[in-house]
Amino acid sequence: MSPEALPPTRRSFLRAGTAAALALTATGCGFASADDPAGRATAEAPIDVKVDGDLVYFNWADFVDPAVFEGFQKEYGVKVVQSNYDSMEGMAAKLNAGNRYDIIFPTAKWAERLTAGGRLRTIDHSRLRGAEAVFGGYGYFADPWYDPRSAHTVPFTMYKTGIGWRRDRLGDLTGSWNDLWNEQAKGKVFVLDDRDEVLGLGALKLGLGLTTGDHGDLARVTDTLRSLRPRLRGFSSDSYNNLLNGNADMTQAWSGDMAAMLAQAEDPTVFGFEVAREGAPVNSDCYAIPANAEHPGTAMLFIDYMLRPENVKKNIEYIGYPMPVRGTEDTYAALVEPFPQCVVTADDLGADLFFRNGDARVEQARDAAWTDVKAG
């Protein structure tokens, strides 16, 4: 993996900078309806796996090795038309506005919402040559909570949330969310700028449900997080840059970003990554084909192409996130050798600490709690 392959502007940076997206969403906001029986019937029709046009691709920036795109374009004689989003909300807003993409990469929570809203085509796994390595190797994804029998999705990446820290400044940590309250790191601690992740760490520390919407629970969570504020330097999803440029001694971080950081660090041994014993939120991005995709056949071919072991390995090395494809585990383990906790195991998935969707009341309560945490 070459450092040039990993510019500092990836997912986290894009999350931080949403100025452009604000303008785009503001102009692109349509108010399309999902209640359309005819649309549902099309959405459930099986897709012929064949080239039916260029691939209109919509993902986080820089989340697939360019060499893999090139291979796909050459082999099937199509073009990949790329666009990027910087948040799941931005992605959904574009879909809601009626924009047409052939392939998108929602997180588990968003896969559930989009499926429930009838926004995704069904994917017949028997038509994908690479499906066996995924569903046979990772039983969890054969029937995940967010999409029964993975009928509309194929898992793309897996990751969990932990703590990245400067070993040279803090030494060893204890492997608990309590480490964020470490006296030595005072004033140099960051948490992610993400509602679910931050409320989630408070809930896990207190032994509460990860995505609780209960007012009493949330009050305890916000109290706990308030006690973290004096130690906190900021809310930022740019974890690895904060560690690299010395602004952070410790930061809540996604395992994939920490793995990506290894390629940039001059001396990786000064950094550490741990996963708290109280539990680590786990997540997964999926391949999905929107119901209004114009070239679903090409999208199916693309998924199959991406699932070829040699391409999976290239992508793992490029983005730093493990992929649930049997036979690629060694590639990832070698990549994150200094941070073995980045590996996502069947046990991690089994613990099922995914962020779940709540009803309107729950979402509102969590929103208010997040405002309290953030605005103090």
Next chain:
Amino acid sequence: MARTQQTGTEIPPPRDPAAPHTPPPARTRPRNRPQPRLWTWLLLPGTLWMTGFLVASLLLVATLALGTTDPLGNPRFGLNFANLTALADPAYRTVLLRSLGYALITCLISLAVAYPVAYAIALRGGRFKNLLIAAIVVPFFANYLVRMYGWSVVLSDDGPLLRTLRAIGLADDGTQILQTGVGVIAGLVYGFVVFMIIPLYAAMERMDTSLIEAGRDLYGGPLRTFLFVTVPATRQGAAAGCVLVFLPAMGDFVSAQLMGGPDQIMIGNLIQDKFFQGQNWPLGSALTMLLMAVLFLGMLGYLRRTRKDEAEATR
């Protein structure tokens, strides 16, 4: 017209038919007279565009503030006053007051920075004037986000600024700029100071420099002349600059996001969160209305002030 006639009667023009005296007001008058209809037509598209889109988007935001969000994140219109009552949360007041404070300080610092720059370019720039203005404006063509990101690197703990300050003993290991109010205001000033320099420069260009000479003739030192002659003569440019800096600074969210810590969140960050993280567009709209209400008060003050100034100027 009445005035011209009066002047004509009080100071009779020389009775030389070969060199008829034209009084100055008569020379400027015809510019206002011809084809009023043409001007109306020229103004029409812009005015329609602005009112249409401003009013339409304002109405959209106002009605959204009373709406809800469906499970897919689509905003739904309705009559739900929960978003407005949610604004009573004291957290919003704290953040709003903080944003006001930051925006005001940004204005003051920008004034202090922009006055000497504008003064030097306008009055001492000579043949380099255009070059100097270009040197200030051209960097601002680069994407705002990219510049702010770069600025955050400059101000970071191991960044060039603090490293230099530490090397010459002006800062110690614990000194931080990022994630402090100073960092956020530095970002805001860096981002918007050009909007202060340009109107001030324009005002100084238009200023009658003989006033400065007059000030000196009356034994004013450089500082007194500046304060009592230059500043009053350019106060309209300063007021325009303050509005141009204050409005975007108040609503900015990038600076607090990249340069601020947990105690520097601004109202723009909360609005951005509502739209992008919670997908709570209705509450985001309600917050936007609140911000606009506050900004509207500021604008009203500015408009009254300029109207008064104009009234004085034309008296």
